[in-house]
Amino acid sequence: MKALSIAIQAGVPTLIWGPPGIGKTAYINSLGKAMNLPVEVEIGSTREPSDFGYSVVTQDGLKKVPPGWAIRLEKQGRGILFLDELSTASPSVQAAMLRVVHERDVGDLKLPDAVSIVAAANPPEMAAGGWDLTAPMANRFCHLYWNPSYKNWVEGMILGWPEPEITKLPSNWEKKLPETKNMIASFINHKPTSLNQPPKEESLAGKAWPSGRTWDMAARLLAASFSISTGDKTDEETNLQLIAGCVGEAAAIEFLTWRKALNLPNPEDVLKNPEEFKLPVQGDIAFAAINSVIAAVIAEPSKTRWIAAWKMLRRVVEQGGKDIVIPSAKTLITNPTFKTGYNVRPLPKEVEHFLEDMADFLKISGLMRK
Amino acid sequence: MLNEKFQAARARLVHTRPYLATAIYAMVPVEKPGLGTMAVDEFWRIYYDPAIFEQWSVEEIAGVIYHEILHLVRIHPERLRSYEKNIANIAADLEINDDIEADLRSTDLKLPQGVLLPKTFDLPDRLLAEEYYELLLKNTVKIKGLTLSSPGMGRCGSCATGQSEDWELPELHSERSVGQAEGEIIRRDMAQQIVASAGQGNVPEHLARWAKEKLTPKIDWRKELASVMRNAVASASGSVDYSFSRPSRRQGQHKIGDIILPAMIRPVPEVAVVVDTSGSINDQTLAMAITEVSGILKKGGLKQGLTVLAVDAAVHSCKRIFDPRQVLLAGGGGTNMGIGIEAATKLRPRPQVIVVITDGYTGWPVVPPPAKTIIVLIGNGPKGPDWAKTIKIEGDG
Numbered sequence: 001m002k003a004l005s006i007a008i009q010a011g012v013p014t015l016i017w018g019p020p021g022i023g024k025t026a027y028i029n030s031l032g033k034a035m036n037l038p039v040e041v042e043i044g045s046t047r048e049p050s051d052f053g054y055s056v057v058t059q060d061g062l063k064k065v066p067p068g069w070a071i072r073l074e075k076q077g078r079g080i081l082f083l084d085e086l087s088t089a090s091p092s093v094q095a096a097m098l099r100v101v102h103e104r105d106v107g108d109l110k111l112p113d114a115v116s117i118v119a120a121a122n123p124p125e126m127a128a129g130g131w132d133l134t135a136p137m138a139n140r141f142c143h144l145y146w147n148p149s150y151k152n153w154v155e156g157m158i159l160g161w162p163e164p165e166i167t168k169l170p171s172n173w174e175k176k177l178p179e180t181k182n183m184i185a186s187f188i189n190h191k192p193t194s195l196n197q198p199p200k201e202e203s204l205a206g207k208a209w210p211s212g213r214t215w216d217m218a219a220r221l222l223a224a225s226f227s228i229s230t231g232d233k234t235d236e237e238t239n240l241q242l243i244a245g246c247v248g249e250a251a252a253i254e255f256l257t258w259r260k261a262l263n264l265p266n267p268e269d270v271l272k273n274p275e276e277f278k279l280p281v282q283g284d285i286a287f288a289a290i291n292s293v294i295a296a297v298i299a300e301p302s303k304t305r306w307i308a309a310w311k312m313l314r315r316v317v318e319q320g321g322k323d324i325v326i327p328s329a330k331t332l333i334t335n336p337t338f339k340t341g342y343n344v345r346p347l348p349k350e351v352e353h354f355l356e357d358m359a360d361f362l363k364i365s366g367l368m369r370k
Numbered sequence: 371m372l373n374e375k376f377q378a379a380r381a382r383l384v385h386t387r388p389y390l391a392t393a394i395y396a397m398v399p400v401e402k403p404g405l406g407t408m409a410v411d412e413f414w415r416i417y418y419d420p421a422i423f424e425q426w427s428v429e430e431i432a433g434v435i436y437h438e439i440l441h442l443v444r445i446h447p448e449r450l451r452s453y454e455k456n457i458a459n460i461a462a463d464l465e466i467n468d469d470i471e472a473d474l475r476s477t478d479l480k481l482p483q484g485v486l487l488p489k490t491f492d493l494p495d496r497l498l499a500e501e502y503y504e505l506l507l508k509n510t511v512k513i514k515g516l517t518l519s520s521p522g523m524g525r526c527g528s529c530a531t532g533q534s535e536d537w538e539l540p541e542l543h544s545e546r547s548v549g550q551a552e553g554e555i556i557r558r559d560m561a562q563q564i565v566a567s568a569g570q571g572n573v574p575e576h577l578a579r580w581a582k583e584k585l586t587p588k589i590d591w592r593k594e595l596a597s598v599m600r601n602a603v604a605s606a607s608g609s610v611d612y613s614f615s616r617p618s619r620r621q622g623q624h625k626i627g628d629i630i631l632p633a634m635i636r637p638v639p640e641v642a643v644v645v646d647t648s649g650s651i652n653d654q655t656l657a658m659a660i661t662e663v664s665g666i667l668k669k670g671g672l673k674q675g676l677t678v679l680a681v682d683a684a685v686h687s688c689k690r691i692f693d694p695r696q697v698l699l700a701g702g703g704g705t706n707m708g709i710g711i712e713a714a715t716k717l718r719p720r721p722q723v724i725v726v727i728t729d730g731y732t733g734w735p736v737v738p739p740p741a742k743t744i745i746v747l748i749g750n751g752p753k754g755p756d757w758a759k760t761i762k763i764e765g766d767g
Contacts, residue, residue: 150452151452201589201594201597202594202597202598202601202759203589203590203593203594203596203597203598204589205597236549236551236552237549237550237551239551240550240551240554241551253554253555253558256551256555257555257558257559260555282396282398282546283394283395283396283397283398283399284392284393284395284396284556286395287391287392287395288392320371320372322374322377322381323377323378323380323381323384324395326381326384326385327384327388327391361374361377361378361381364374364375364378364428365377365378365379365381365382365385365428366378366382366428366429366478367381367382367385
């Protein structure tokens with residue numbers, strides 16, 4: 001649960017979904033111990049609204065007295081507040097708990113910023129008398145799913161539960177925030193419909209969905225995740241969990257797909273210096289990079305660009321990408337603009353060279369008859 | 371430099387199935403002399419013994435890559451991780467091979483040495499790997515007689531089972547691994563391209579079906595119905611309030627003494643179920659819908675049973691039931707649910723929630739009834755009026 005420890009440290013309220021009795025509370029306690037943070041556990045289904053601040057008449061008027069756990073957290077100035085069984089608490093208790101999450105008010109006391117809030121819920125279909133969260137409530141959490149594998153459970157049962165491994169965020173992790181905010185802003189620019197999509201089906205209302213607030217949470221979590229990645233390698237699994245937890249899986253995958261495309265070389269630069277094109281090592285990235293150059297030529301066709309593309313393809317072949325160029329070469333030959341415009345006999349020497357280099361390979365692959 | 375025949379096979383496969391290109395190139399080739407075959411691990415690494423390419427044709431290599439990609443497309447590593455490895459691999463192969471049998475016949479792709487098919491084990495086509503696994507467990511004699519030596523024949527690597535072979539590389543290694551998140555990105559991209567290539571004649575039916583499901587995930591009607599019912603019941607029961615009918619949990623606490631504090635109570639709403647018995651819906655489907663509705667209510671704490679009205683053009687029976695098996699479905703003439711809804715609103719105590727189970731071919735009242743109304747629509751009939759929430763359920767359950 002690397003994602004959970006990142007969310008706690010980044011101060012984003014987290015909601016853990018999982019069936020009852022799988023050790024969520026025990027895990028949070030050991031997480032708190034490993035991170036050296038005091039943990040206060042409040043179980044929703046056995047509480048009533050006044051447990052989250054009740055009123056007392058004093059000489060100075062009505063005072064809202066915070067409960068003991070809130071006072072303890074305030075004194076220590078930091079910690080984890082764990083609100084268990086959020087979905088089985090009665091609506092009035094849920095409302096009281098959510099006030100704590102939203103406004104961080106408990107009675108007349110304000111929780112310190114360094115107190116992270118983690119809530120846990122059983123999926124309504126798994127709990128007796130469970131309630132769905134309403135869409136606005138669901139929208140204030142990063143939703144993480146808890147499904148420990150049976151193997152881990154068996155190991156923990158026999159060998160004892162391991163101390164959770166915590167990756168500590170560096171103190172300056174927020175330095176990455178402008179970068180991730182920019183990234184998300186340009187994604188929304190690219191696809192404005194992803195900004196706000198309240199769920200249409202009622203059964204999805206209590207889950208993560210994209211909104212301005214959740215994208216903002218996603219930016220924080222992504223910045224936190226970037227701050228602990230080594231070199232250029234980011235942990236895509238964790239990133240997906242965190243972003244999907246905020247904005248839902250569909251929007252998260254769209255965002256990550258878009259981000260992947262950002263790392264491709266700029267097609268215009270390639271077309272200026274096709275001879276210097278360096279084939280990316282990863283096959284799918286190489287394929288996408290070549291395609292983006294071809295797409296740029298088709299979007300804005302000219303004979304110079306067309307020939308530059310052929311030069312690039314020849315460079316790719318020299319670097320071992322014989323098969324990867326075939327779809328692109330086919331597009332360059334068959335696209336109507338080029339077919340009528342430039343594909344005159346004799347073929348330009350760049351095309352001739354390319355075909356000479358490829359002839360044997362095309363025969364082996366059975367794509368060209370002798 | 372990559373093996374040329376391997377590259378030629380990739381080119382051939384991309385030519386035949388262009389929408390697979392990203393997935394094909396995302397696979398990381400790892401040359402492994404002495405392996406004696408070709409196999410793929412769950413991290414999208416494709417291992418091959420260059421010597422095997424002397425024996426296999428380009429068409430066969432392309433066919434193997436195609437087969438192995440389908441393991442990854444269908445997320446077999448996640449699904450079969452806790453099953454016995456050898457049988458799981460065969461089960462996964464059967465799930466794929468019956469789908470691609472016709473598919474391979476219409477293209478120039480091949481699998482070496484024939485393939486394992488469900489009929490090899492006298493099993494029906496079109497089941498899931500998990501189902502084949504259960505059935506194969508009953509037929510282990512036949513499995514023992516097999517030599518599982520090649521891809522498509524029970525030896526595919528961890529791409530089929532999620533359980534690594536001893537010659538596979540660990541996830542963290544200098545050879546890149548494609549994790550679950552990236553795998554999902556590739557799969558989505560593939561699904562979009564498949565949908566975009568529809569009508570070009572190169573999308574086999576099983577991939578078209580897969581892509582459609584990938585992009586428009588089916589909403590589970592049971593979950594949806596449960597959510598809608600829960601919300602209706604919760605808001606109808608309303609007035610969750612303090613009452614003196616039960617003592618407070620805080621009673622007897624320090625300093626409270628003789629003061630009696632109120633406790634919370636939650637009134638339980640009255641629910642009526644109007645069932646369309648006009649004959650166009652079969653009894654089994656109706657019974658299933660009623661069972662589902664009463665199950666949801668029971669879970670929600672409704673213990674006093676519900677009233678079921680059997681209605682076609684008139685109300686035939688009206689009975690309070692505690693068990694779905696008590697339902698008597700009389701009727702079978704014309705259809706008018708309006709009459710049923712009206713009868714329901716006249717019940718005492720008056721229901722706050724009315725559930726109508728119908729095929730939709732019925733008249734509806736113009737004025738909404740004074741109760742929350744949920745329409746459970748069976749089949750492809752017309753949707754109910756806007757004042758009610760309609761949930762469509764699938765007939766086959």
